[in-house]
Amino acid sequence: MPYELYYWAGIQGRGEFVRLALEEAGAEYVDVARRSGGESAMARLLGNTVEHPPFAPPFLKSGDLVIGQAANILLYLGAHHGLAPPDEEGRLWAHQLQLTIADFVDEIHDTHHPIASSLYYEDQREEAKVRAGDFVKARMPKYLGYFERVLEKTGSGHLVGSGLTYPDLSLFQIVAGLRYAFPSAMARLERQHPRVVALHDSVAARPRIAAYLASKRRIPFNQNGIFRHYPELDARA
Amino acid sequence: MPYELYYWAGIQGRGEFVRLALEEAGAEYVDVARRSGGESAMARLLGNTVEHPPFAPPFLKSGDLVIGQAANILLYLGAHHGLAPPDEEGRLWAHQLQLTIADFVDEIHDTHHPIASSLYYEDQREEAKVRAGDFVKARMPKYLGYFERVLEKTGSGHLVGSGLTYPDLSLFQIVAGLRYAFPSAMARLERQHPRVVALHDSVAARPRIAAYLASKRRIPFNQNGIFRHYPELDARA
Numbered sequence A, B: 001m002p003y004e005l006y007y008w009a010g011i012q013g014r015g016e017f018v019r020l021a022l023e024e025a026g027a028e029y030v031d032v033a034r035r036s037g038g039e040s041a042m043a044r045l046l047g048n049t050v051e052h053p054p055f056a057p058p059f060l061k062s063g064d065l066v067i068g069q070a071a072n073i074l075l076y077l078g079a080h081h082g083l084a085p086p087d088e089e090g091r092l093w094a095h096q097l098q099l100t101i102a103d104f105v106d107e108i109h110d111t112h113h114p115i116a117s118s119l120y121y122e123d124q125r126e127e128a129k130v131r132a133g134d135f136v137k138a139r140m141p142k143y144l145g146y147f148e149r150v151l152e153k154t155g156s157g158h159l160v161g162s163g164l165t166y167p168d169l170s171l172f173q174i175v176a177g178l179r180y181a182f183p184s185a186m187a188r189l190e191r192q193h194p195r196v197v198a199l200h201d202s203v204a205a206r207p208r209i210a211a212y213l214a215s216k217r218r219i220p221f222n223q224n225g226i227f228r229h230y231p232e233l234d235a236r237a
Helices: A015-025 A038-046 A070-080 A088-112 A121-154 A166-181 A183-190 A194-204 A207-213 B015-025 B038-046 B070-080 B088-112 B121-154 B166-181 B183-190 B194-204 B207-213
Strands: A003-006 A029-031 A059-062 A065-068 B003-006 B029-031 B059-062 B065-068
Touching: A003 A015, A003 A038, A015 A070, A015 A166, A015 A207, A059 A070, A065 A070, A065 B088, A070 A088, A070 A166, A070 B088, A088 A121, A088 A166, A088 B065, A088 B070, A088 B088, A121 A183, A121 A194, A166 A183, A166 A194, A183 A194, A194 A207, B003 B015, B003 B038, B015 B070, B015 B166, B015 B207, B059 B070, B065 B070, B070 B088, B070 B166, B088 B121, B088 B166, B121 B183, B121 B194, B166 B183, B166 B194, B183 B194, B194 B207
Parallel strands: A003 A029, B003 B029
Antiparallel strands: A003 A059, A059 A065, B003 B059, B059 B065
8 A cells, every 4th residue: 555645736845755765665645635626635635534633745655554744754764764864863863864854944933934924925935034144144054064974974975874874865855945936045054064065966866865855856946845945045154 | 889870960851651650660779970980981982882772871881781762772672571462462552652751752853952952942932832823733733642542442541451561651751741841731631531640540559660750850941951841831832
């Protein structure tokens, strides 16, 4: 039985971290909300019809199991598809990196929505400029520098040990997204983080990921997702 | 060998979710940063001296293992101290709830720091008022309502199954913190979330937690932590 992934149909968003793992695993899955009537099906599962209702998309249905929170879904997929170390120490380390990536994603989102997710960007543009300025100057280098150091330590081109794990896939997505959202800041920062860039390139070149990226399953970056390109937010780089 | 907990000495912060689990487990631990020279020791471990450097406190040292990210530490402690279900489904569900609590904590933090953690509250007070207004009106009821529904489903007074798990301890902390930070909004919302309040009370009455709360190990809420009381942010309730 294929997995069922539930996530908003029009954006990569937090669902993309799950999609990349499913694609790299070669797992069969249905992207439910992109099918006719799919968003209604998603809404039903967010209600009280399941034993363990998720708070928000993405969530993954695996048989009767409904798993929410992107990092938690990856914890599950990592264990079942060889995308995480089998030992406890490695498993925890991979998950720790993923949770740090999740924090990074939250901060990226809040550059364009510092006041409220329920308001339009245009209604918080001035605040977004200030928040994005701090993000580009302080937070983006701090996170990228951290992952660069982790990669320097392993020396393997991977974040965890010597092989691919799910945080590698997620860091690929971070680089791809930052290039879309903050091209000017990212062009400058990439020079200082060659290992992070090399990891991006090696993930992009993996046969299953390359095929996915070239397919219609990969939704293009757009102005509704987490990574949005507003030139005025990139300008302070 | 006792655990070593590393977290900022003057605040409950994200370290408190770990402290509560250690206390409930009756685990021996040293709160390293609160000892003389402890914050320097913490800074060393945040550097490149360990194989798996954390991005930020809190982190826990268990023998040679260094584990970062509060939810990840709880994943570890839950498995080793009977604070999570032993089966995969229950373990994932407990962790999913914890990650949702972590998202809630991030939003609570950002009510007083919507623009940048590196700036003073006073420099983002106007933005904080707008963000806190949305938080109190929309986000706080959404999160509390979610946990109320989860408690309604179990009917056990616990979030997961019929016994105490680590997300129960964390939800206790959320209620305690919201009472401190948003007393007016919380007084109103508590009436609509009786199960959440009852869970808070039952956790507070557990012998080890009660002893902890009465001890000097429990740092009082203060204006440097995640939960801060600014009357102007509570006013829109």
